[in-house]
Amino acid sequence: xxxxDLGKTNSKLHVFFPDGSVVAESRTRPVWRDEGGLRVLDDQxxxxxxxxxxxxxxxxxxxxxxxxxxxGCTFALIEDGELAMPILxxxxxxxxxxxxxxxxxxxxxxxxxxxxxxxxxNYGRHILxxxxxxxxxxxxxxxxxxxxxxxxWRFSGVGVSEVSYLGCHSHLWAPLVDDYSGLVMHQGWRKKxxxxxxxxxxxxxxxxxxxxxxxxxxxxxxxxxxxYYYRSIGFxxxxxxxxxxxxxxxxxxxxxxxxxxxxxxxxNVTVDHLPVATIRFMGGREYEIASGxxxxxxxxxxxxxxxxxxxxxxxxxxxxxxxPGNAGAFVGPDPTxxxxxxxxxxxxxxxxxxxxxxxxxxxxxxxxxxxxxTGLYAGLIAALRPGQAVLTSALAxxxxxxxxxxxxxxxxxxxxxxxCRAAEALNFAGLQAYRHEWQDLARARRSxxxxxxxxxxxx
Numbered sequence: 001x002x003x004x005d006l007g008k009t010n011s012k013l014h015v016f017f018p019d020g021s022v023v024a025e026s027r028t029r030p031v032w033r034d035e036g037g038l039r040v041l042d043d044q045x046x047x048x049x050x051x052x053x054x055x056x057x058x059x060x061x062x063x064x065x066x067x068x069x070x071x072g073c074t075f076a077l078i079e080d081g082e083l084a085m086p087i088l089x090x091x092x093x094x095x096x097x098x099x100x101x102x103x104x105x106x107x108x109x110x111x112x113x114x115x116x117x118x119x120x121x122n123y124g125r126h127i128l129x130x131x132x133x134x135x136x137x138x139x140x141x142x143x144x145x146x147x148x149x150x151x152x153w154r155f156s157g158v159g160v161s162e163v164s165y166l167g168c169h170s171h172l173w174a175p176l177v178d179d180y181s182g183l184v185m186h187q188g189w190r191k192k193x194x195x196x197x198x199x200x201x202x203x204x205x206x207x208x209x210x211x212x213x214x215x216x217x218x219x220x221x222x223x224x225x226x227x228y229y230y231r232s233i234g235f236x237x238x239x240x241x242x243x244x245x246x247x248x249x250x251x252x253x254x255x256x257x258x259x260x261x262x263x264x265x266x267x268n269v270t271v272d273h274l275p276v277a278t279i280r281f282m283g284g285r286e287y288e289i290a291s292g293x294x295x296x297x298x299x300x301x302x303x304x305x306x307x308x309x310x311x312x313x314x315x316x317x318x319x320x321x322x323x324p325g326n327a328g329a330f331v332g333p334d335p336t337x338x339x340x341x342x343x344x345x346x347x348x349x350x351x352x353x354x355x356x357x358x359x360x361x362x363x364x365x366x367x368x369x370x371x372x373x374t375g376l377y378a379g380l381i382a383a384l385r386p387g388q389a390v391l392t393s394a395l396a397x398x399x400x401x402x403x404x405x406x407x408x409x410x411x412x413x414x415x416x417x418x419x420c421r422a423a424e425a426l427n428f429a430g431l432q433a434y435r436h437e438w439q440d441l442a443r444a445r446r447s448x449x450x451x452x453x454x455x456x457x458x459x
Contacts (some may be wrong), residue, residue, distance in 0.1 A: 001407050002057045002066045002214075004050055004151065005222065005400040006030075008090075008245050009284075011046060013053045014400045014416030015061050018408070023061055026053055032089050033297045036169035040086035041074075047154060054191040058208050065411075066155060066206065068219030069403040070148035071245065073123045077130070078143040078159065085130070085137065087150070090120035094129040103130035106171055107183050113275065114169040118319045124171030124183055131187070144192045148199075148219025153205070156204030160197040164224035167269025175267050175275035199225070199271040200406030217407040220271060221434040222399035223248040228271050229402030230366055230393075232409070233418045239361040242398060247283030247352055251359045252276050259430050263322040263358060271406065279355045281321030283348045287315040290328060290344035292337065297375035299357030300426075302342035307430045310383030311335050313347035314442050322355055323442055325449040331441065351437050356385065364389045366420060379426035384435060392422040 001016045008030070015024040028049045031042035057063040073090035076083060080195055094102065102125060106116060120126035127390050145153055146165035153159045165261040166180075167173040172189075174181045184190050199204070199220035205213040220228070223242040230240060239251040250268060254277035259265040267275040290313045310332045315321065317328030335343055348371060356365070365388050371377045372392060382390040395401050428434075 006070045019423035039089040065215040067217040067407040068148045068151045069399045074147035076150040077141045109261045155206040158203040159194040165221040189431040202312030225402030226398030241367045243283040243371035282318035286317040291341040294341035302338040306342040378423035382423040390423040396421040
């Protein structure tokens with residue numbers, strides 16, 4: 001099974017044997033370019049890489065199936081069997097006058113459990129933007145595809161919809177009624193949404209240059225894929241912390257009525273149509289920015305130094321999250337490069353800790369994804385939350401493994417077993433005091449921001 005795990009920053013191929021082992025990996029960076037005043041994906045560049053890698057995987061490893069896991073907030077508009085326009089980068093804000101018009105059309109949180117977010121973090125908002133920008137083009141659009149389904153369609157020719165992606169803070173899905181939202185109905189988009197298929201369903205085939213057929217499976221939203229993976233290996237009552245460009249925290253045990261949309265809390269929807277309480281922030285991106293682009297493991301000594309000196313990174317270094325509004329900032333003595341990376345790591349750990357409190361997480365924690373490469377992240381979470389078991393996956397790519405599990409399930413295979421291990425708490429001297437001071441500083445900045453915003457509104 002070939003699995004393309006398509007992230008915003010990195011796109012990867014993993015080749016799985018039927019016993020669940022990974023026998024090959026490769027990666028590339030998607031190219032985002034400016035065109036017509038918009039930032040868009042160079043889909044042909046990415047398609048060329050994917051086709052080349054899949055051809056090679058078929059010849060070298062006997063691959064017979066291909067599956068897709070994709071980052072959120074992204075969609076494709078199809079006309080006459082081709083893209084009606086390039087795929088939009090979700091990290092761009094509509095012009096203010098357009099935003100005022102389209103935001104008035106967005107449904108209530110009580111219907112979609114999608115908070116109102118900036119940029120295209122609700123991709124229904126970006127669909128409205130494109131419709132406002134060019135109504136004639138949008139009138140010709142025949143099909144709206146979510147990002148993983150775009151790639152399933154590109155390889156199979158079969159366009160479908162999938163609930164885990166539609167239900168991911170898009171404003172397009174109403175989880176409690178398990179159907180499209182009023183926005184879709186009122187805008188006349190329902191007829192542009194293809195039929196619903198479960199993630200992992202076989203859709204069609206792609207033929208290689210050597211005339212070998214590869215079964216194409218319906219793709220899945222990446223962090224929902226990770227959630228499915230851990231359920232598939234036997235976990236039930238747990239909170240998942242899925243890390244990458246985003247830190248996505250799922251707690252199925254949290255009631256939906258405690259979600260606060262202004263804090264980037266929402267309901268995701270599983271591949272089996274069940275709403276799940278979620279909170280998120282752009283942790284990987286924030287770590288990259290706050291650390292100054294640090295790519296090596298963070299030294300233990302640097303963390304010790306940051307705690308002792310009182311160097312704090314405070315929210316937020318990217319849009320959204322549970323502490324929106326203020327621009328990220330450092331307080332305390334000027335850090336060295338290593339100390340800056342350590343302060344950034346502590347920041348992401350403390351934002352995760354805050355998120356876990358907000359989503360009422362008291363069950364076991366499972367952590368996977370890109371932030372594991374910092375070396376200390378899981379150990380810090382274990383130290384900050386001594387009342388919970390903290391488990392880490394030996395498989396850093398939970399989304400890819402979940403996608404493989406979904407496709408293998410369709411074939412009647414269940415190759416994966418539980419390889420999680422307990423994280424050892426890193427009990428740095430002064431960590432709890434540092435945590436309390438960070439929380440006080442962050443809350444004070446947040447309160448000041450809200451006061452200033454209220455003062456501006458009231459004049």
